[in-house]
Amino acid sequence: xxxxxxxxxxxxxxxxxxxxxxxxxxxxxxxxxxxxxxxxxxxxxxxxxxxxxxxxxxxxxxxxxxxxxxxxxxxxxxxxxxxxxxxxxxxxxxxxxxxxxxxxxxxxxxxxxxxxxxxxxxxxxxxxxxxxxxxxxxxxxxxxxxxxxxxxxxxxxxxxxxxxxxxxxxxxxxxxxxxxxxxxxxxxxxxxxxxxxxxxxxxxxxxxxxxxxxxxxxxxxxxxxxxxxxxxxxxxxxxxxxxxxxxxxxxxxxxxxxxxxxxxxxxxxxxxxxxxxxxxxxxxxxxxxxxxxxxxxxxxxxxxxxxxxxxxxxxxxxxxxxxxxxxxxxxxxxxxxxxxxxxxxxxxxxxxxxxxxxxxxxxxxxxxxxxxxxxxxxxxxxxxx
Amino acid sequence: xxxxxxxxxxxxxxxxxxxxxxxxxxxxxxxxxxxxxxxxxxxxxxxxxxxxxxxxxxxxxxxxxxxxxxxxxxxxxxxxxxxxxxxxxxxxxxxxxxxxxxxxxxxxxxxxxxxxxxxxxxxxxxxxxxxxxxxxxxxxxxxxxxxxxxxxxxxxxxxxxxxxxxxxxxxxxxxxxxxxxxxxxxxxxxxxxxxxxxxxxxxxxxxxxxxxxxxxxxxxxxxxxxxxxxxxxxxxxxxxxxxxxxxxxxxxxxxxxxxxxx
Numbered sequence: 012x013x014x015x016x017x018x019x020x021x022x023x024x025x026x027x028x029x030x031x032x033x034x035x036x037x038x039x040x041x042x043x044x045x046x047x048x049x050x051x052x053x054x055x056x057x058x059x060x061x062x063x064x065x066x067x068x069x070x071x072x073x074x075x076x077x078x079x080x081x082x083x084x085x086x087x088x089x090x091x092x093x094x095x096x097x098x099x100x101x102x103x104x105x106x107x108x109x110x111x112x113x114x115x116x117x118x119x120x121x122x123x124x125x126x127x128x129x130x131x132x133x134x135x136x137x138x139x140x141x142x143x144x145x146x147x148x149x150x151x152x153x154x155x156x157x158x159x160x161x162x163x164x165x166x167x168x169x170x171x172x173x174x175x176x177x178x179x180x181x182x183x184x185x186x187x188x189x190x191x192x193x194x195x196x197x198x199x200x201x202x203x204x205x206x207x208x209x210x211x212x213x214x215x216x217x218x219x220x221x222x223x224x225x226x227x228x229x230x231x232x233x234x235x236x237x238x239x240x241x242x243x244x245x246x247x248x249x250x251x252x253x254x255x256x257x258x259x260x261x262x263x264x265x266x267x268x269x270x271x272x273x274x275x276x277x278x279x280x281x282x283x284x285x286x287x288x289x290x291x292x293x294x295x296x297x298x299x300x301x302x303x304x305x306x307x308x309x310x311x312x313x314x315x316x317x318x319x320x321x322x323x324x325x326x327x328x329x330x331x332x333x334x335x336x337x338x339x340x341x342x343x344x345x346x347x348x349x350x351x352x353x354x355x356x357x358x359x360x361x362x363x364x365x366x367x368x369x370x371x372x373x374x375x376x377x378x379x380x381x382x383x384x385x386x387x388x389x390x391x392x393x394x395x396x
Numbered sequence: 397x398x399x400x401x402x403x404x405x406x407x408x409x410x411x412x413x414x415x416x417x418x419x420x421x422x423x424x425x426x427x428x429x430x431x432x433x434x435x436x437x438x439x440x441x442x443x444x445x446x447x448x449x450x451x452x453x454x455x456x457x458x459x460x461x462x463x464x465x466x467x468x469x470x471x472x473x474x475x476x477x478x479x480x481x482x483x484x485x486x487x488x489x490x491x492x493x494x495x496x497x498x499x500x501x502x503x504x505x506x507x508x509x510x511x512x513x514x515x516x517x518x519x520x521x522x523x524x525x526x527x528x529x530x531x532x533x534x535x536x537x538x539x540x541x542x543x544x545x546x547x548x549x550x551x552x553x554x555x556x557x558x559x560x561x562x563x564x565x566x567x568x569x570x571x572x573x574x575x576x577x578x579x580x581x582x583x584x585x586x587x588x589x590x591x592x593x594x595x596x597x598x599x600x601x602x603x604x605x606x607x608x609x610x611x612x613x614x615x616x617x618x619x620x621x622x623x624x625x626x627x628x629x630x631x632x633x634x635x636x637x638x639x640x641x642x643x644x645x646x647x648x649x650x651x652x653x654x655x656x657x658x
Contacts, residue, residue, distance in 0.1 A: 024590060025586060028584060028586055028589060031583060032583050056580075060582045061582075065587075
């Protein structure tokens with residue numbers, strides 16, 4: 012675009028690879044998947060064979076040991092081709108983070124190698140019907156029973172439900188302790204008493220799978236507890252801190268695609284004897300899109316680099332990256348439809364899909380209202396009076 | 397552990413090739429080379445056998461030095477080793493001379509269980525090299541295979557021809573050519589792509605192959621390329637009007653005139 016961010020050779024190689032994967036395995040099919048609301052495992056298989064599920068997994072477990080920045084570059088470029096596919100991909104990292112950040116050596120050895128190879132997808136289960144933004148209102152329980160825990164409850168709207176093999180489930184081990192009363196568990200597909208609910212019908216991200224998870228006296232060995240009892244919310248919130256930039260990166264990819272498609276259209280669509288781009292109402296809109304996308308990208312990239320530099324406290328920073336970039340993506344995709352007129356509204360063209368895909372980004376991984384709460388809270392800590 | 401050798405070819409990226417005006421052959425050394433697309437299918441078949449039964453997969457290619465980047469990208473797909481068969485004396489080889497060179501290189505790499513190639517190249521489109529190479533090596537040749545299975549230590553080829561599908565169990569070693577359209581080919585591995593600059597093919601020249609000059613290059617080629625040109629399609633047609641019976645008769649006459657019907 013108008014700014015080129017300096018990238019290392021290894022980043023350029025990775026982006027080239029993702030573009031090749033996007034052109035071969037995603038672009039010819041993304042509209043069809045969206046239309047049919049179909050999950051196709053083929054691009055996921057390609058990403059696995061390309062070593063891309065190992066991006067942030069430490070090298071000693073078969074991964075590439077890269078950081079948040081590389082993860083975001085990968086998610087951004089995948090989202091350029093289809094945000095449904097990038098959601099399946101990014102949500103698997105969301106599920107892997109608790110093991111990477113808090114898992115015991117045994118847990119890391121047991122799970123991370125097959126995650127790095129893309130053999131097993133992950134999912135992250137916090138939300139419940141009565142607990143969305145108010146995560147502390149979860150009711151799923153995990154009762155200790157000798158060498159086991161028994162889980163009971165329902166998780167709602169979980170990405171990769173049914174297609175993942177590894178599920179990180181936040182459940183109450185001690186309801187009386189409130190914020191210190193939850194624990195994080197690894198539940199595996201096939202564990203007794205664990206079933207997956209029906210697949211949800213969504214406005215966008217239709218190539219990704221979202222389901223409920225139902226725990227009915229689900230019995231898991233106690234080795235599946237991550238860290239210690241009572242650390243559940245901490246595991247969840249720290250995981251979300253890391254993964255938020257990923258949602259911001261998705262926004263960048265979708266917005267980039269929307270800008271390109273609508274700009275190409277504006278330069279060729281002739282009305283009143285000239286390309287509509289010549290009219291300032293149109294060209295100024297594109298100028299605005301470019302500014303918003305470039306500033307969103309600069310923010311996401313700098314937050315990634317801040318996290319990778321070893322920052323300890325970055326909740327506010329990652330909240331800003333997620334909130335700003337996803338709001339910009341919504342603005343840009345809505346304008347992209349408008350700039351294409353009737354063509355923007357027709358489902359034969361991709362711009363309407365970008366708009367529908369972008370909407371979810373303002374909602375999941377913490378709504379943008381919650382992100383603003385986080386930013387405000389962190390800002391308040393920063394100034395002492 | 398068994399061994400599979402995949403013979404691949406670099407072809408000029410469409411739109412970048414120049415033809416030598418004297419020899420009427422492609423100036424490969426100055427062209428931007430890409431992997432012959434059907435060979436991607438051949439590599440995929442070999443790599444699936446590696447995944448399934450731990451075969452060693454070696455990719456070899458006859459070509460000029462500018463084939464090295466293509467071979468490096470092939471390494472990124474997951475093969476165990478890459479070889480470049482290159483010598484000025486090989487330049488200008490037709491399919492027979494090429495087959496002699498490949499057969500000799502393959503014999504240096506034996507024992508192997510299978511030789512796999514793409515069924516044809518997108519520049520020559522003859523499809524002759526796999527069966528010619530098999531013949532020179534005295535090995536069975538199975539062409540246009542769309543799927544290769546390895547079951548209980550035996551190879552089974554599924555091939556498709558104009559009449560349907562057939563299943564052939566064949567002894568190894570053998571030479572198999574793979575049809576261009578298979579269901580899925582894998583992408584390169586990021587880990588390998590990141591370390592490509594340290595990967596170089598082993599090179600075999602005529603010093604190692606020791607072939608007679610009369611059997612290789614232009615002098616070893618019984619076929620000569622008359623010309624290579626980009627074909628432009630000129631639309632020529634005639635429209636006939638009349639009753640279906642009359643038109644059918646007319647059409648048969650025209651087809652007979654043009655030699656399409658006896």
